[in-house]
Structure formats: C-alpha cells, structure tokens
Amino acid sequence: MFLRRTPTLQPSDEELAARLRSGDRPPAGLLWDRYAHLLFGVAMKYLRDGEAAKDLVMELFEELPALLAKHDVRAFRPWVHAVARNRCLMALRKKDPSVALNTHHPAAPDNQDAVLHEATLQALEAAISSLPEGQQRCIRAFYLERNSYQQVAGRTGFSVGQVRSHLQNGRRNLRNILQHHGPGQ
Numbered sequence: 001m002f003l004r005r006t007p008t009l010q011p012s013d014e015e016l017a018a019r020l021r022s023g024d025r026p027p028a029g030l031l032w033d034r035y036a037h038l039l040f041g042v043a044m045k046y047l048r049d050g051e052a053a054k055d056l057v058m059e060l061f062e063e064l065p066a067l068l069a070k071h072d073v074r075a076f077r078p079w080v081h082a083v084a085r086n087r088c089l090m091a092l093r094k095k096d097p098s099v100a101l102n103t104h105h106p107a108a109p110d111n112q113d114a115v116l117h118e119a120t121l122q123a124l125e126a127a128i129s130s131l132p133e134g135q136q137r138c139i140r141a142f143y144l145e146r147n148s149y150q151q152v153a154g155r156t157g158f159s160v161g162q163v164r165s166h167l168q169n170g171r172r173n174l175r176n177i178l179q180h181h182g183p184g185q
Contacts, residue, residue, distance in 0.1 A: 009154055013076035013145075021068040032061055035077075039084045046088035056087055077144055078125045127177040135170035138163050 011019075013034065016027035036057055043053035060067075060083060073079045128139055134156070141152040142163070152163045 009151070012155070014074065017068050017073050017076045020065050023065075025065075028061065028064060031064070031076075031080075035080055036061070039080065042081060042084045043088055046085065047091060052091065056084070056091065060084060060087060075125075075129070075140075077140075081121075123178060124174070127174050130177060131170055131173055134158065134162075135166045135173065138166035139170040139174070142167055 011027075011030070013031065016031050020027040020031070039057045039060065040053055043056045044050065047053050047056065060080075067083065071079070128136055131139065137156050138152055138158070141147045141155055142149070147155065149160050149163050152158070153160045156163065158166065
C-alpha cells in the first residue's frame with residue numbers, strides 16, 4: 001500500500017501579512033510566490049512596459065513590510081491589487097499629469113475595456129464582501145486562492161458538504177448582487 005502525504009495547510013494571505021507586519025521576513029517570499037505574477041499582469045495592463053512593470057512589482061514587495069505596518073489589512077488580495085493599481089496610476093500621472101485617477105493612459109487603445117474590467121473586479125470584490133461570512137470565506141478560499149473542497153473544509157472548519165453549500169449559495173448571491181447593481185454602480 002502506498003502512503004499518501006497529507007496536504008499541509010498553507011497559511012492564509014492575511015496570516016502571512018500579519019507575520020510580515022510583525023517583522024518576520026520569510027512570509028514575503030510566500031506572498032511573492034502567490035502574487036508577483038498577478039501584480040505584474042496588473043502593472044502590464046496599466047503601464048504597457050515590461051521593465052517598468054517588473055520594477056513596480058519589485059518596489060512594492062520591497063516596501064510591503066512598511067506598508068503593512070501602516071494599514072490594517074483584512075483581505076490581502078484586493079488590498080495588494082489596489083496598491084499596485086494606484087502605483088501604476090501614479091507612475092502614469094508622473095509621465096503625463098493629465099491622466100485621471102480612475103483611468104488608464106489616454107493613448108492606450110483598449111482604455112474603455114480596461115476601465116470596465118477594473119470596475120467589474122471592484123464590483124465583484126464589493127459583492128463578495130457583502131456575502132455572509134461563511135460564503136465569503138468559502139468563495140475566497142475556493143475561487144481566489146484555488147483550494148480544493150477538502151482544503152477549504154480544513155481551513156474553515158466546515159464539512160465538505162457545508163463548503164459545497166456555501167459555494168452554491170455564494171455563487172447564487174453574487175450573481176443576484178451583480179445583476180441588480182451591475183459592475184459600474
């Protein structure tokens with residue numbers, strides 16, 4: 001009979017952020033592994049320059065301990081996404097002061113699509129935050145952190161059946177919230 005390794009539970013992003021805030025440096029590497037590629041994608045979407053995007057992500061991770069010391073971060077993923085987006089907008093405004101706070105560079109050909117995509121992501125994050133806590137935790141762990149049903153159950157303390165129920169109800173509630181309020185409202 002083969003022995004199977006039991007999956008080790010990975011600390012949540014929020015746990016890693018709290019450890020980093022308290023001066024523990026290794027969590028920065030785990031957060032880098034989880035988010036560097038996503039933040040690079042955000043920076044590329046705004047800056048359209050690979051080197052500038054890499055530099056922005058590197059600078060953000062260098063300053064992450066100091067930023068976390070200043071902010072009470074309850075949901076790391078949307079927070080770090082907003083920080084990266086804001087830094088991109090500041091970089092664009094440095095180049096061209098006429099760039100508005102909530103838009104991409106005017107020369108970008110798919111400016112409207114990118115702004116709509118950003119508004120949709122913000123609406124989705126707001127909708128997730130409005131869900132009951134059990135649904136929020138399961139939706140974030142399953143879809144955003146890409147955990148299995150069993151991993152979500154292990155992290156949340158819910159049974160696998162409860163996880164499935166929270167996910168089903170959470171998806172339905174998200175669909176209703178987004179249909180009634182729309183991404184831009």
